[in-house]
Structure formats: C-alpha cells, structure tokens
Amino acid sequence: KGVGRLMKDTKLAGLSRENWLEIRKQGLGGSDIASIMKQSPWSTPLDVYYDKMGMSEPIPDNPRMKAGRFLEGAVADLFEDNHPEMKVRKDTRMRVHHKHNFLYANTDRLLQDEDGKLGVLEIKTTSSFYAKTWEESIPYQYYCQLQHYLNVMGYDYGYVAILIDGYDYADYYYERDDKLIAEIEAEAIKFWKQNVLKGVEPEPMSDEDLAKLFPTEEKGKEIEADMLDIINIEKYLDAQQRKGIATLDMDDAKFNLKKSMTDCEVLVDHQVVLATLKANAKGTRILRVNKQ
Numbered sequence: 001k002g003v004g005r006l007m008k009d010t011k012l013a014g015l016s017r018e019n020w021l022e023i024r025k026q027g028l029g030g031s032d033i034a035s036i037m038k039q040s041p042w043s044t045p046l047d048v049y050y051d052k053m054g055m056s057e058p059i060p061d062n063p064r065m066k067a068g069r070f071l072e073g074a075v076a077d078l079f080e081d082n083h084p085e086m087k088v089r090k091d092t093r094m095r096v097h098h099k100h101n102f103l104y105a106n107t108d109r110l111l112q113d114e115d116g117k118l119g120v121l122e123i124k125t126t127s128s129f130y131a132k133t134w135e136e137s138i139p140y141q142y143y144c145q146l147q148h149y150l151n152v153m154g155y156d157y158g159y160v161a162i163l164i165d166g167y168d169y170a171d172y173y174y175e176r177d178d179k180l181i182a183e184i185e186a187e188a189i190k191f192w193k194q195n196v197l198k199g200v201e202p203e204p205m206s207d208e209d210l211a212k213l214f215p216t217e218e219k220g221k222e223i224e225a226d227m228l229d230i231i232n233i234e235k236y237l238d239a240q241q242r243k244g245i246a247t248l249d250m251d252d253a254k255f256n257l258k259k260s261m262t263d264c265e266v267l268v269d270h271q272v273v274l275a276t277l278k279a280n281a282k283g284t285r286i287l288r289v290n291k292q
Helices: 017-024 030-036 045-052 063-082 128-134 140-153 178-196 207-213 227-241 247-261
Strands: 005-011 087-090 093-096 109-112 118-126 157-164 168-175 218-224 264-269 272-279 285-289
Touching (some): 030 045, 030 178, 045 207, 063 157, 128 157, 227 247, 227 285
Antiparallel strands (some): 087 109, 157 168
C-alpha cells in the first residue's frame, strides 16, 4: 500500500461550495464510490458520469445540508470526548492516490492513536427515518466510501461517527479491507478510463437513467424486436396476468423493454407492433404493450 499525497492547489479552508464542486470533477472521491460500485440507494454510475462530464446541475444547497456542515464540528467534539485516547484534527487538504491521480480523498478529520498510527474519521448526520440502517453496523454504501479513503490515504483503520436527530450519537471502528479495496480500485479505474475519459455513458440502471438518456421519442421511429425483446414481451404479458404476485417480474421486463427501445416510439416484430413508448402530457414516456 502507498501513502496518499496532497493534491496541488487544493487547500479547502475558505473554499466556496461552487469551487469545491468544480474540484470534485477532476477525479473520483469517496462520495462517488458507492454509486460506481452500484451500492448506492440514491444514485447510479450514470449520475456520477453526468457529474464528472459537467452534464448535470449540482444539487442545490438546502437546510439539511447546511445543518450537516454546521454539526460536523459538534460531532467531531463528541467523538473526541468519547475517545480521549485519540488525537483529532481537521484535514483541510485534498489527498490523491499514490499511483492513480484521479482517485482522491477529502476526509472530515484525521486521527492519531496512542501508538502514533494515523486513521480517518468520517462524520455523518441523519434523521430517525434512517436510524435502522445504523443499528448494527456501518451501511455498506458508506463502508465502500470509508475503504476508499483508507486506500487513498494508505491507512489501516478509521472511525465513522453518526449523529441521529441531533442528539443520538454512536461511532463505529473499522479496519482496512484489502480485498474490498482491490475491487473498489478496479471498478474506479475502469469507470474513469472506460467511461469518463472516453466519453462513454455507463449502462442505465433505473427508469431515471433511461429518462436522462432518452427523454423523448422520435415520432414514428420503429425498432425491430430481437429475441430478448420477444422474451420480455412474453414476460411482461405473463406477469400482467399474475399481477398480484409478479409485480417485480413485470417491472423488470418493463425496464428492459424501455432500455431496448431507447428513443424509439414503436417496437415491432415483422411489422407487427408489440409496444409503444410515448410521452404523455407531462412529458413522461409511458410504455404500452399490445396483447398478442
């Protein structure tokens, strides 16, 4: 393992949010990793791709995000109070991987234990709505983020401190997981080199992804059904008949058909119309499958 080095000209103290977001486009940070690994409940590889390519609007700052930034210092103080054996200091610089200059880490705090070993402290704030996900361990999407930090920094351990509803505090210790780090690094390198640098969009994973790629249909445009489309048509119609017990099958077939149709309006099999994908009055594209 190597030790992360400072990224040039990336002192973060006093940096505006807009400038910080621009710096994030230069590589892949901890908040991108779960999405690239297809482990994020909120975003997909395509979302990260659009962000890095400057094709998406940044999420507007909101009261919850602002409160999280203000509470970060308080949560760090709580951690320090619970762990008097640890030295805690704010890290105001961006760190980059010793081999791959597009992998970076922007940690909340740096730690030093009684033996002088350095580690990372990540701080999270959330509401009781998500409290259950933190009951026993670190949620996996955050665990991926934390392992990425250890990889970039070259450290062996870290903590994540969580504050729920402003008063319910907990922290979790974790150690370096070299097997997962190797998987994360391989996926990140592949994503950066095969998608970002080559300008190739990742495969869509959700209806939201498809809406970004194909927001409208080209009127009258047809696409010939392939064998997989025929299977999905049959699957869709069969699931429709078993609707009460087969909603997931139906949704899967529906997604695959929409993915196959891209920006086409009509799916045909030897001039027989199998399905249409048209925008309604609100601009949302609706799939309709014809009974055979």
